[in-house]
Amino acid sequence: xxxxxxxxxxxxxxxxxxxxxxxxxxxxxxxxxxxxxxxxxxxxxxxxxxxxxxxxxxxxxxxxxxxxxxxxxxxxxxxxxxxxxxxxxxxxxxxxxxxxxxxxxxxxxxxxxxxxxxxxxxxxxxxxxxxxxxxxxxxxxxxxxxxxxxxxxxxxxxxxxxxxxxxxxxxxxxxxxxxxxxxxxxxxxxxxxxxxxxxxxxxxxxxxxxxxxxxxxxxxxxxxxxxxxxxxxxxxxxxxxxxxxxxxxxxxxxxxxxxxxxxxxxxxxxxxxxxxxxxxxxxxxxxxxxxxxxxxxxxxxxxxxxx
Amino acid sequence: xxxxxxxxxxxxxxxxxxxxxxxxxxxxxxxxxxxxxxxxxxxxxxxxxxxxxxxxxxxxxxxxxxxxxxxxxxxxxxxxxxxxxxxxxxxxxxxxxxxxxxxxxxxxxxxxxxxxxxxxxxxxxxxxxxxxxxxxxxxxxxxxxxxxxxxxxxxxxxxxxxxxxxxxxxxxxxxxxxxxxxxxxxxxxxxxxxxxxxxxxxxxxxxxxxxxxxxxxxxxxxxxxxxxxxxxxxxxxxxxxxxxxxxxxxxxxxxxxxxxxxxxxxxxxxxxxxxxxxxxxxxxxxxxxxxxx
Numbered sequence: 190x191x192x193x194x195x196x197x198x199x200x201x202x203x204x205x206x207x208x209x210x211x212x213x214x215x216x217x218x219x220x221x222x223x224x225x226x227x228x229x230x231x232x233x234x235x236x237x238x239x240x241x242x243x244x245x246x247x248x249x250x251x252x253x254x255x256x257x258x259x260x261x262x263x264x265x266x267x268x269x270x271x272x273x274x275x276x277x278x279x280x281x282x283x284x285x286x287x288x289x290x291x292x293x294x295x296x297x298x299x300x301x302x303x304x305x306x307x308x309x310x311x312x313x314x315x316x317x318x319x320x321x322x323x324x325x326x327x328x329x330x331x332x333x334x335x336x337x338x339x340x341x342x343x344x345x346x347x348x349x350x351x352x353x354x355x356x357x358x359x360x361x362x363x364x365x366x367x368x369x370x371x372x373x374x375x376x377x378x379x380x381x382x383x384x385x386x387x388x389x390x391x392x393x394x395x396x397x398x399x400x401x402x403x404x405x406x407x408x409x410x411x412x413x414x415x416x417x418x419x420x421x422x423x424x425x426x427x428x429x430x431x432x433x434x435x436x437x438x439x440x441x442x443x444x445x446x447x448x449x450x451x452x453x454x455x456x457x458x459x460x461x462x463x464x465x466x467x468x469x470x471x472x473x474x475x476x477x478x479x480x481x482x483x484x485x486x487x488x489x490x491x492x493x494x495x496x
Numbered sequence: 497x498x499x500x501x502x503x504x505x506x507x508x509x510x511x512x513x514x515x516x517x518x519x520x521x522x523x524x525x526x527x528x529x530x531x532x533x534x535x536x537x538x539x540x541x542x543x544x545x546x547x548x549x550x551x552x553x554x555x556x557x558x559x560x561x562x563x564x565x566x567x568x569x570x571x572x573x574x575x576x577x578x579x580x581x582x583x584x585x586x587x588x589x590x591x592x593x594x595x596x597x598x599x600x601x602x603x604x605x606x607x608x609x610x611x612x613x614x615x616x617x618x619x620x621x622x623x624x625x626x627x628x629x630x631x632x633x634x635x636x637x638x639x640x641x642x643x644x645x646x647x648x649x650x651x652x653x654x655x656x657x658x659x660x661x662x663x664x665x666x667x668x669x670x671x672x673x674x675x676x677x678x679x680x681x682x683x684x685x686x687x688x689x690x691x692x693x694x695x696x697x698x699x700x701x702x703x704x705x706x707x708x709x710x711x712x713x714x715x716x717x718x719x720x721x722x723x724x725x726x727x728x729x730x731x732x733x734x735x736x737x738x739x740x741x742x743x744x745x746x747x748x749x750x751x752x753x754x755x756x757x758x759x760x761x762x763x764x765x766x767x768x769x770x771x772x773x774x775x776x777x778x779x780x781x782x783x784x785x786x787x788x789x
Binding site: 224225228229231232235236239240242243245246249257258259261306309310312313314316317318319320322325328329332334335336337338339340341342343344345346347349363365366367368373398423424426427429430434445448449452460463464466467468470471474475478482485486 | 501502503504505506507508510511512513514515517518519521522523525526529536583586587589591597598599600601602603604606607609610611612613615616619620622624625626629630658665710714717718720721724725738739742743746747752755756759760762763766770
């Protein structure tokens with residue numbers, strides 16, 4: 190009998206031990222569940238606070254002027270399109286369509302110029318040896334950290350002397366000469382991480398460096414190049430100070446300046462026009478971001494980004 | 497890699513031309529201009545240190561503007577980075593929908609620099625705006641955001657903190673690369689979450705803290721759109737940051753020499769702080785192995 194008792198004891202001890210372990214495990218699981226719940230709660234609350242102003246903006250753009258400062262909710266009580274219809278007309282002889290077209294005319298050449306010049310320069314840095322390479326690459330980092338404010342005034346005088354004021358050239362040309370050091374840096378980092386076997390093979394087969402760049406390197410660089418184009422698109426769309434300094438005729442205004450103009454002329458009373466046009470001006474950047482967010486996130490993680 | 501040394505330079509030629517024409521020459525020219533009186537109409541007149549002497553002895557707007565800029569930067573950058581790290585830390589966990597949250601938090605960074613968002617800020621912080629309507633639910637009296645000097649600057653700080661997304665993504669990438677076994681080992685040794693965070697997490701991500709710190713600081717010193725659109729530098733010049741002052745001197749009053757002098761003071765401040773950060777980084781930034789980033 191004592192043996193059986195022993196066995197029973199053993200079982201009891203084992204069972205107790207097991208249930209202890211079970212309790213600990215359950216406790217841990219509960220702690221984890223609580224921790225996860227807290228995390229979700231914080232993230233959800235922060236997310237709501239972050240995004241609600243944008244949600245409100247969209248709702249408010251369909252509200253009447255009287256309702257904008259009276260209704261904190263999203264849904265308009267008397268939905269109206271008047272903000273969009275009247276805002277689109279603007280107080281100038283042009284519609285907002287003209288300003289979007291101008292923004293497009295600034296962005297497209299600038300982005301293409303950036304992509305081409307930065308690819309050439311990054312390829313040069315990542316795959317060749319030449320005199321002063323260290324100093325030149327150091328200058329890329331220096332430009333990255335150099336506040337634009339210190340070069341802006343002489344640049345303005347230079348563009349004035351060239352007769353480029355009130356044209357898009359001051360906005361295009363510096364970028365077409367790989368002036369956005371951040372993109373050069375990002376592409377160099379990306380290229381350094383790509384093995385050179387394919388390029389070696391191409392060279393053995395008699396391709397020159399130009400052909401290697403075009404047919405081997407560029408296809409491999411494609412994801413990084415997409416990031417470059419997306420960031421340049423977004424930053425140029427948002428850029429305000431550049432156009433503010435260089436563009437003076439209203440018929441050449443990009444949307445950022447046009448929006449500022451509409452504040453100056455109508456803000457005292459026609460609030461919904463301004464909100465409606467604000468919604469329109471952020472839509473392109475939002476659409477592009479949601480279509481290609483992978484490239485944005487990878488782009489920042491890879492190079493680190495301002496913003 | 498050793499063939500034709502000229503070829504590499506040929507590929508770099510756009511950059512070298514741009515570097516000379518749009519950076520080096522303007523950089524030196526602005527230093528020279530800062531010692532002159534130049535109104536764009538007649539040739540620049542050398543005036544020696546006059547601009548700087550005026551800035552530091554007579555110009556009360558400059559003193560005010562410099563002070564406001566320093567306050568703005570020293571409040572905004574730590575707040576923004578602290579918040580970004582906090583959210584990144586919470587996100588760095590096996591959570592469902594992590595990508596959804598990351599995307600949501602990144603959206604303001606996409607739009608934050610735009611004029612549309614600055615406009616939105618004017619509306620939500622208006623006396624009858626969204627923020628006060630919300631606060632009224634808790635019985636808080638309407639706050640005069642743009643009429644009070646301290647509050648006005650704070651709305652711009654909030655706008656930039658709202659854009660914590662890109663700093664957060666960089667922090668998150670760094671947090672995700674930390675070896676989980678370090679935390680398990682620490683937990684076995686009885687370390688609390690807080691201990692692990694202070695003694696494992698922070699040291700391992702000092703390189704990205706350093707990177708974010710420098711980038712955000714350089715950027716904050718150049719804040720223009722926020723105060724230009726939201727507060728126009730007011731009230732009582734409480735949001736009149738140096739870039740606004742430089743813009744007004746250069747492109748409204750066309751006093752290019754004086755504006756260049758202010759720009760150089762701003763540049764020297766940024767440079768000194770950057771150098772201090774780089775110099776001190778040897779003491780607090782920890783690079784694991786040879787992964788010098």
